[in-house]
Amino acid sequence: MPRSSQPGPDDLDGLPNVDEEGETAPDIDPAPDIDVPGVDEDEDPATRIWFLTPSERGNPSSTIDRIPRDDGRGWVAGNQVRPLVHGANYFRRLYEELTALRRGDRLYFTDWRGDRDEKLLEDGPTIGEVLTGLARDGVDVRGLLWRSHSDSFAFSAQQNQRLGTEINLAGGEVLLDQRVRRFGAHHQKLFVIRHQGEPERDVAFVGGIDLCYSRRDDAEHRGDPQQAPMDKRYQGRAPWHDAALELRGPIVGDLLRTFIERWDDPTPLDRRTPYRMLIQRRAHMPRHPRKLPETFPDPQPSGRHAVQLLRTYGAKRPRYPFAENGERSVARAYEKAFKQAQSLIYVEDQYLWSRVVAEGIADALRRAPELRVIAVVPRYPDQNNPPNRLGQLDAIKTLKEAAPERFAVYDLENPQGVPIYVHAKICVVDDVWMTCGSDNFNRRSWTNDSELTCAVLDPEHDPREPTALGARRLPRDLRLSLWAEHLGVPEDDPRLLDPVTAFDLWKSTARALDDWHAQGQTGERPKGHARQHDPEPIGRLARLWATPVYRMIYDPDDRPRRLRPKVKF
Known part of the structure; x- marks a missing residue:
């Protein structure tokens, strides 16, 4: 056709x-x-x-x-891609790959939200325990977490700060990154795992699954026992459908370069206000990251x-x-x-x-x-x-x-x-x-x-x-x-x-x-x-105030104004 x-x-x-x-x-x-x-x-x-x-x-x-x-x-050919449907499957694969790392190996990750006590398996360990253990054992652990808005507005600033601080005290380097447009967010979810001298074992994970509460559900959809706040109609333990990709081959090198681009950005990690300076100092968070070591060669084709x-x-x-x-x-x-x-x-x-x-x-x-x-x-x-x-x-x-x-x-x-x-x-x-x-x-x-x-x-x-x-x-x-x-x-x-x-x-x-x-x-x-799907309607009066809030805060448009289409959103 x-x-x-x-x-x-x-x-x-x-x-x-x-x-x-x-x-x-x-x-x-x-x-x-x-x-x-x-x-x-x-x-x-x-x-x-x-x-x-x-x-x-x-x-x-x-x-x-x-x-x-x-x-x-x-684009890059010669890769092996494996879809991972459901957070429980993703966390299990992540646990298996992380616990196989040894001294001299390297780990890079980005995330929107990370809860240090979110369990990777039903009986643990938690993501914080695994990552801090790797840092103590000589694995080079580097991470970029969105600095986020305050928990008071249903965001995750405190959770990300706690996870980052815990890993940093163990010898890793996880930074709170606010190098975005005002009211914007870092929403990337990425893990890149590199093995010293064994590039054929290198693997990356990309998808929509954060290292946080609510994500570890499976095909039975009974929900993650560890829950983030949700609409009450999800009954306190929201069933959750999610997905990620496991990738091997030369694409791992491009994913690492995506991480490095953000890491090496010379712009300070956070806006310099007295309040933010105090928060950063209390959390032992620097305003600039340390230089990354020389990278390993890209993996050879594997799929x-x-x-x-x-x-x-x-x-x-x-x-x-x-x-x-x-x-x-x-x-x-x-x-x-x-x-x-x-x-x-x-x-x-x-x-x-x-x-x-x-x-x-x-x-x-x-x-x-x-x-x-x-x-x-x-x-x-x-x-x-x-x-x-x-x-x-x-x-x-x-x-x-x-x-x-x-x-x-x-x-x-x-x-x-x-x-x-x-x-x-x-x-x-x-x-x-x-x-x-x-x-x-x-x-x-x-x-x-x-x-x-x-x-x-x-x-x-x-x-x-x-x-x-x-x-x-x-x-x-x-x-x-x-x-x-x-x-x-x-x-x-x-x-x-x-x-x-x-x-x-x-x-x-x-x-x-x-x-x-x-x-x-x-x-x-x-x-x-x-x-x-039958979404709840919005009344005329509610639209009057919801429309500007939606357009400016919930779903902003970053294109230059003179180039935006003249249609009603």
Whole structure:
């Protein structure tokens, strides 16, 4: 089936393709007429259709695309990528890799929030115990935690400070990093594990799972016993759905360079106010990091997967040395992928906020008559208030107006009827291109906060019908495993393979569970977790005050004002 090269709407094109100084970046063409230098057609021609070229990334300041490569690409082939669905699986793998480290090995991590007493396994140890133990044993432990706003505003400044201080006293170096736009956040979640003299053992983890309360749940969705504050309808122990990627191969080197770029930023870590100076001094936190040791060589190829790193950095003053005008490659990559979509866009996201984000999917629905779009979101925001709901209501309205019969949005509940909080950030397009990372589908993640996401292509074609869609093994396997869990069917259920048939299966499964609840839960509970998502409406008066709060605080837009689309968000 041919890929369309029609441009998207002006408002979405304006989001990724213009830098802070007003310079127009190269247009993103879904099927370039010129070859990307060095691409080997025998490897996977899909890479030049789906991945961003270095010029399309739009950030010449970064070291990522300036690394000399034999092929000259803006992505890395020869990796092994393993999806880790559920926080319990991720924490278990992280525990296994961390406890295998020895003196002279190195560990680098970033996070939005870290609770030092969050357990990695059911019976422990805690993340704080593991990381401090490694630092005492001679492992070089370096970390960047978002400095965060105060706990009084439902953030995590104290938790991050406690974890960082504990590791620093043990001999590591974990810093509280506030080098973001005002009211912005460092939202990247990254672990890079390097082994001295054994690069074949090096591994990295990227995804949406923080080192904090609520995240350690499994497929049974009974919730993490250690809980962060949530909306009361999650009943005190919120079931949690999340995901991350385990990566091996040369992409580990690019992930480490992402960490190093932030670490080596000469801007002071925190704003110099008397209050912050006192807090930093009491926590033994420096304003500048120590120099990192010389890095180990990048790992050699270890698999078949091609991976491209996608990031967001806001355009701020003082500038990031590695993103002088910011970086919006997350937004640009989604724009390019949505222009390729012919059969399926599947999204799991914490928010699905903002009309400008939804418009790219809406344009794909209008362009491709066979396209189906399914989104899975939480039933309620973690903190339920009008600004938290406003962006999603407008995004859903935009998508339903584009193709009401081919777009559907669902939420999930566990067998006890408790809503499952969907924190995963996953996207699968046509069972070919997939992403997993820290970014959400909102303006904040696409323009303002620091984010880190991996786009993945598997060159292995999937032999299961329908094959005409060009499905690849890894993204299709991931989608089938997620849908099997959400719909309560086996992964080899043939109805899951075809997007049209599966779209109808989602609808009938959710309707059966909705009807069971409406009829007083009489009889056997229907299988599956899926229910039709019906967000709470917002009254006219509430919109008057919620709209400016949403636009300025909850979901800010970091693009220059003169370049923003003139539409109502």
